[in-house]
Amino acid sequence: xxxxxxxxxxxxxxxxxxxxxxxxxxxxxxxxxxxxxxxxxxxxxxxxxxxxxxxxxxxxxxxxxxxxxxxxxxxxxxxxxxxxxxxxxxxxxxxxxxxxxxxxxxxxxxxxxxxxxxxxxxxxxxxxxxxxxxxxxxxxxxxxxxxxxxxxxxxxxxxxxxxxxxxxxxxxxxxxxxxxxxxxxxxxxxxxxxxxxxxxxxxxxxxxxxxxxxxxxxxxxxxxx
Numbered sequence: 001x002x003x004x005x006x007x008x009x010x011x012x013x014x015x016x017x018x019x020x021x022x023x024x025x026x027x028x029x030x031x032x033x034x035x036x037x038x039x040x041x042x043x044x045x046x047x048x049x050x051x052x053x054x055x056x057x058x059x060x061x062x063x064x065x066x067x068x069x070x071x072x073x074x075x076x077x078x079x080x081x082x083x084x085x086x087x088x089x090x091x092x093x094x095x096x097x098x099x100x101x102x103x104x105x106x107x108x109x110x111x112x113x114x115x116x117x118x119x120x121x122x123x124x125x126x127x128x129x130x131x132x133x134x135x136x137x138x139x140x141x142x143x144x145x146x147x148x149x150x151x152x153x154x155x156x157x158x159x160x161x162x163x164x165x166x167x168x169x170x171x172x173x174x175x176x177x178x179x180x181x182x183x184x185x186x187x188x189x190x191x192x193x194x195x196x197x198x199x200x201x202x203x204x205x206x207x208x209x210x211x212x213x214x215x216x217x218x219x220x221x222x223x224x225x
Contacts, residue, residue: 001099002063002147002178004185014055014156015040015192021054037192044200055156059185060149061178065099067144068174072152075162080154087139093125097147099174118143156196164204169217 011017016033019040023030030036043051061069069084098118104110121141128138159182165171166179183201186193205211205220216222 002061002181004178004181005060005062006185006189007058007060007151009056009058010186010189011055011057011156012190013037013192014190014196015044017054018043018051022048022051049157049160052157052160053155056153057156057159057186058151058153059182060151061182062149063097063147064178065145065174066142066148067099068172068178069148069150070144071172071175072150072178075154075158075165080152080158082150082152085149087142088136091135092139092142092146093122093129093135095122096142098143098145099147100145101173118145156200160200163201164207167201167203168205168213169203169219170213170215 013033016036017040019036019038019042020030020033022028022043023036023039026039028035028039040051061072073082100111100114104114121143124141125138128141129135163179166175169176179201183197187197203219208223209220210223211217211220212223
């Protein structure tokens with residue numbers, strides 16, 4: 001399906017950096033990375049969330065639907081920013097990738113209807129191009145299921161908050177897959193990221209200790225009134 005590439009500008013040792021930044025304000029020794037790491041862990045376990053905002057994550061997110069990327073954009077806390085593949089300059093008329101949900105892919109009749117609709121859009125785009133229609137106008141036909149590519153920049157606090165919502169079993173399935181791919185990619189950056197993924201990226205029921213959803217999946221008990 002999609003892929004996540006972690007860019008080199010991403011903070012390699014996030015816990016150490018958290019401790020180093022906090023140490024400046026505490027008048028502490030920030031030349032010793034062992035002390036910085038311990039201080040960083042203290043900040044995390046004490047839930048000093050603002051210190052997490054110094055950890056930078058930059059990545060290329062490719063091959064996911066425009067629909068899920070629209071949802072991705074809703075997590076705006078902590079001043080993230082992004083660039084997205086252009087529908088004005090890229091030639092989508094002669095073919096574009098698209099996502100097929102399992103409920104459609106695994107049923108022959110549904111798959112036939114779905115792919116034929118995509119092909120009809122593609123044919124219409126080609127015909128509009130042939131008669132001189134501006135690409136920025138014909139692109140309005142492109143479906144939310146088409147795949148797209150973005151370059152994304154955000155901080156650790158934003159990703160931790162996102163995990164509580166998007167690792168929930170009731171979250172949109174493609175978003176759960178996307179966040180899982182991000183976890184896998186960050187896992188490989190360093191041991192510090194491995195700890196963060198294992199301990200901080202959790203669904204909100206694990207974070208809260210109960211399920212706040214009106215329609216719970218049943219994984220964790222709802223909060224008693």
